[in-house]
Amino acid sequence: MKKHNFSAGPCILPSSVLEKAASAVRNFNDDNLSLIEISHRSKPFVNVMERARELALEHLGLQNKGYKALFLQGGASLEFLMVAYNLLEKKAAYLNTGTWSSKAIKEAKHFGEMIEVGSSADANFNYIPKNYNIPTDVDYFHCTSNNTIFGTQLQSFPDVSIPMVCDMSSDIFSRVLDFSKFDLIYAGAQKNMGPAGTTLVVVKEEILGKVTRHIPSMLDYKVHISKDSMFNTPAVFPVYVSMLTLEWLKENGGVAAIETINNKKAALLYNEIDRNPLFKGFVANKEDRSKMNATFNLLEDGLKEQFDTLWNAAGINGLNGHRSVGGYRASMYNALPLESVQVLVDVMQELEKNA
Amino acid sequence: MKKHNFSAGPCILPSSVLEKAASAVRNFNDDNLSLIEISHRSKPFVNVMERARELALEHLGLQNKGYKALFLQGGASLEFLMVAYNLLEKKAAYLNTGTWSSKAIKEAKHFGEMIEVGSSADANFNYIPKNYNIPTDVDYFHCTSNNTIFGTQLQSFPDVSIPMVCDMSSDIFSRVLDFSKFDLIYAGAQKNMGPAGTTLVVVKEEILGKVTRHIPSMLDYKVHISKDSMFNTPAVFPVYVSMLTLEWLKENGGVAAIETINNKKAALLYNEIDRNPLFKGFVANKEDRSKMNATFNLLEDGLKEQFDTLWNAAGINGLNGHRSVGGYRASMYNALPLESVQVLVDVMQELEKNA
Numbered sequence: 001m002k003k004h005n006f007s008a009g010p011c012i013l014p015s016s017v018l019e020k021a022a023s024a025v026r027n028f029n030d031d032n033l034s035l036i037e038i039s040h041r042s043k044p045f046v047n048v049m050e051r052a053r054e055l056a057l058e059h060l061g062l063q064n065k066g067y068k069a070l071f072l073q074g075g076a077s078l079e080f081l082m083v084a085y086n087l088l089e090k091k092a093a094y095l096n097t098g099t100w101s102s103k104a105i106k107e108a109k110h111f112g113e114m115i116e117v118g119s120s121a122d123a124n125f126n127y128i129p130k131n132y133n134i135p136t137d138v139d140y141f142h143c144t145s146n147n148t149i150f151g152t153q154l155q156s157f158p159d160v161s162i163p164m165v166c167d168m169s170s171d172i173f174s175r176v177l178d179f180s181k182f183d184l185i186y187a188g189a190q191k192n193m194g195p196a197g198t199t200l201v202v203v204k205e206e207i208l209g210k211v212t213r214h215i216p217s218m219l220d221y222k223v224h225i226s227k228d229s230m231f232n233t234p235a236v237f238p239v240y241v242s243m244l245t246l247e248w249l250k251e252n253g254g255v256a257a258i259e260t261i262n263n264k265k266a267a268l269l270y271n272e273i274d275r276n277p278l279f280k281g282f283v284a285n286k287e288d289r290s291k292m293n294a295t296f297n298l299l300e301d302g303l304k305e306q307f308d309t310l311w312n313a314a315g316i317n318g319l320n321g322h323r324s325v326g327g328y329r330a331s332m333y334n335a336l337p338l339e340s341v342q343v344l345v346d347v348m349q350e351l352e353k354n355a
Numbered sequence: 356m357k358k359h360n361f362s363a364g365p366c367i368l369p370s371s372v373l374e375k376a377a378s379a380v381r382n383f384n385d386d387n388l389s390l391i392e393i394s395h396r397s398k399p400f401v402n403v404m405e406r407a408r409e410l411a412l413e414h415l416g417l418q419n420k421g422y423k424a425l426f427l428q429g430g431a432s433l434e435f436l437m438v439a440y441n442l443l444e445k446k447a448a449y450l451n452t453g454t455w456s457s458k459a460i461k462e463a464k465h466f467g468e469m470i471e472v473g474s475s476a477d478a479n480f481n482y483i484p485k486n487y488n489i490p491t492d493v494d495y496f497h498c499t500s501n502n503t504i505f506g507t508q509l510q511s512f513p514d515v516s517i518p519m520v521c522d523m524s525s526d527i528f529s530r531v532l533d534f535s536k537f538d539l540i541y542a543g544a545q546k547n548m549g550p551a552g553t554t555l556v557v558v559k560e561e562i563l564g565k566v567t568r569h570i571p572s573m574l575d576y577k578v579h580i581s582k583d584s585m586f587n588t589p590a591v592f593p594v595y596v597s598m599l600t601l602e603w604l605k606e607n608g609g610v611a612a613i614e615t616i617n618n619k620k621a622a623l624l625y626n627e628i629d630r631n632p633l634f635k636g637f638v639a640n641k642e643d644r645s646k647m648n649a650t651f652n653l654l655e656d657g658l659k660e661q662f663d664t665l666w667n668a669a670g671i672n673g674l675n676g677h678r679s680v681g682g683y684r685a686s687m688y689n690a691l692p693l694e695s696v697q698v699l700v701d702v703m704q705e706l707e708k709n710a
């Protein structure tokens with residue numbers, strides 16, 4: 001039975017990408033060698049790495065603007081640390097919009113003074129703080145564009161004179177933004193880009209090299225840039241599949257085209273959450289709702305078993321909310337078709353009819 | 356045409372493993388979902404991680420001896436840093452047997468006093484230093500069991516009263532050793548274990564928690580242990596393929612059985628290098644020769660083109676030496692069949708006949 005995969009990450013990838021990935025594991029480039037058994041220094045893989053880096057910049061509109069794209073290991077969690085190691089000399093400003101922002105803050109505060117400019121921890125992160133002030137004397141400002149767990153998303157970003165760093169792990173390549181507002185963007189691959197095991201870092205080179213501490217080689221963005229993202233053996237398969245997904249996005253019209261579909265999917269689901277008397281959204285203000293992760297609750301606990309049976313029977317996967325929020329979370333990343341959202345909406349309406 | 360893959364890493368993996376890996380990318384566990392699109396917190400993947408950790412300890416004979424196995428990101432290069440972060444309080448002793456040892460030393464020396472107890476840098480690392488002294492007041496002793504680039508291998512390890520740390524990236528699971536002599540073993544997967552993108556760390560828990568510095572979460576072995584190697588999203592595909600390779604090793608009789616074959620392969624090739632008047636081994640002393648990576652040179656430069664044409668025509672891949680050594684390097688990891696070594700020997704003899 002066909003699955004409708006609403007998993008929060010690792011998550012659905014385009015089926016054409018999965019086909020090509022599987023086939024490269026058997027025989028890559030018709031060389032009678034698997035993708036995963038050739039040297040990362042061989043021409044075919046160097047080409048993959050270069051193409052992936054180029055496509056990432058292209059999709060963000062950041063070619064020839066002083067940015068470099070890197071595919072590193074360690075996940076977004078290692079970036080929490082690397083950002084501070086490379087940029088935090090005296091103090092930094094962080095906006096705390098959820099679990100991942102909090103973790104980024106936890107790692108960074110050992111490197112200097114931490115200014116939490118805003119936080120929605122008081123309401124279990126069910127809203128995005130507004131009207132906060134960012135001091136002008138900090139080394140950088142850090143925010144999380146989409147809060148995977150709580151289902152909130154920043155709809156606008158402040159104008160700042162200091163470097164702006166953003167964790168875009170769960171909404172990169174999902175909507176058009178002026179990405180040149182950001183000086184460092186990072187994203188674990190395992191949402192809109194590829195399988196777990198590689199992290200995209202896009203950094204404006206001019207912000208680097210300004211801290212006085214010693215930076216270990218593996219944590220130093222300048223080292224990775226100087227080696228074209230091959231300082232050590234990269235995660236070959238995750239990088240290759242990320243390249244395939246970025247190619248797929250290009251063939252499908254790029255970020256602008258996918259944003260149109262993402263808007264349709266989000267509208268379809270949120271309309272049903274609002275209309276259907278059995279369900280209620282988790283996020284306090286509609287304008288803070290994430291188009292990637294919709295969090296919602298059943299108003300009557302007694303219907304849980306019936307609802308769970310229905311969506312499981314419909315082939316839906318990965319709908320349970322994160323333990324820190326409870327309820328349900330429907331993740332609607334780029335590769336999820338509108339049709340899958342329709343299946344979920346049908347199930348919600350079926351529950352209403354039966355109830 | 357069938358390839359004979361002598362690549363130094365990423366390198367050959369068992370063909371049955373590649374088949375299973377490709378099929379899991381299409382449909383894992385008959386769930387109609389790809390391995391790379393399910394949550395790493397889902398039962399099927401948690402089982403994979405647990406099985407991989409268990410098999411690693413089993414193959415090393417380290418079950419129920421106070422060791423934990425972790426599958427981390429960042430490659431062996433990140434371990435150069437993590438070892439020092441977690442263990443180096445005042446001073447450490449390192450044996451310098453090649454490029455990788457030198458890099459480990461470079462990262463560690465920022466954390467305390469560095470005592471290089473021995474080095475073969477004076478002869479481009481073509482031998483293993485002997486009779487060196489390890490001070491008893493260091494925090495640990497670090498060595499590299501197999502020097503991938505130069506083709507030397509430690510045949511014995513010192514008896515020390517302090518913790519012993521070993522980079523086994525290029526010969527783990529290739530030979531029987533008393534692994535309980537070691538307190539921390541690490542190995543990038545991309546030789547005898549799996550694809551690039553995951554690193555095995557096997558650590559005796561009692562050596563941890565003794566340094567006074569703050570350790571960032573992602574670099575703290577205790578944090579990874581406390582989360583069963585799932586502190587953040589692991590490299591799902593590389594861990595899965597590593598598990599498959601460890602299963603394959605078990606089905607094929609384990610480390611002892613593979614060692615017998617590895618010995619045969621090495622004997623076959625080194626005998627030919629020694630016998631054939633056109634070739635000469637790079638390593639100074641025969642007892643230091645690596646059974647994983649055989650480095651050798653053509654004595655007459657004029658034969659290079661002919662030799663390269665011959666081995667390429669025979670389907671041999673990855674035979675060029677590393678730029679810091681030149682000549683040729685035949686990597687004969689666990690998954691390389693004896694038959695492939697025979698093909699190479701045949702080509703060497705053909706060259707001799709033609710010359």
Ligand SMILES: Cc1ncc(COP(=O)(O)O)c(C=O)c1O
Pocket residue numbers: 009074075076077078100144146147148149167168169170188587588589
């Ligand atoms: C917004 C965000 N940041 C960071 C992370 C952590 O990523 P990783 O597990 O790759 O370290 C996640 C994971 O879901 C995330 O959603």
Ligand SMILES: Cc1ncc(COP(=O)(O)O)c(C=O)c1O
Pocket residue numbers: 232233234364429430431432433455499501502503504522523524525543
């Ligand atoms: C012995 C040894 N140590 C360390 C490394 C570095 O590994 P990585 O590229 O995974 O960081 C290698 C890579 O070939 C190696 O052979």
Ligand SMILES: [Mg+2]
Pocket residue numbers: 097098099100101146147148149150
């Ligand atoms: Mg969050």
Ligand SMILES: [Mg+2]
Pocket residue numbers: 272273274275276277278279280281
């Ligand atoms: Mg409602």
Ligand SMILES: [Mg+2]
Pocket residue numbers: 452453454455456501502503504505
């Ligand atoms: Mg070496």
Ligand SMILES: [Mg+2]
Pocket residue numbers: 627628629630631632633634635636
């Ligand atoms: Mg000879």
